[in-house]
Amino acid sequence: MKYLFAPNTMSESGEVYVLKSLLEKEEVACVIRNEHLFIAVGELSPQECLPALWIFNDADYPKALELIEAWRSSQAETLSQWVCPDCGETIEGQFSSCWQCGKQRYET
Structure with missing residues (x-):
């Protein structure tokens, strides 16, 4: 299992779900960790409570990065x-x- 992406702020956390859908559509197995930790903000630092996208197969990492970069560049247009x-x-x-x-x- 390999870490792939986490947003910088809670307001950007929706990106994790969009990217998960994108990866699953391309048959890259992935999971969102820390998905429900937002309820612990205050007990834990906000940065520790952000959802994070992980991929199951390390060999899929280059493909996953390529898909994310393509998505980001299309958003920047x-x-x-x-x-x-x-x-x-x-x-x-x-x-x-x-x-x-x-x-x-x-x-x-």
């Missing part, structure tokens, strides 16, 4: 704000249509 060509409203990059008039974003 962000789109810039755009201005609706019909109504002139400024729209955040993650949206594909204007919230005001419904016009679809033009690809650049």
Whole structure:
């Protein structure tokens, strides 16, 4: 069994569950440890209570790292704000249509 990933803060702990699903989809056997330790915060340090992702087979470690890095790089890709060509409203990059008039974003 080999340690793979743990979030830096409790607010990022959801990433562990997303990554576990990703790994299981690619047939990498894994487990989340410390999953229920959040109730011990105060008795233990918050850092000790964060969920951690471990893989069962050490030979899967390179594949697991590659999958995590690919997921992280896809998350880092962000789109810039755009201005609706019909109504002139400024729209955040993650949206594909204007919230005001419904016009679809033009690809650049």
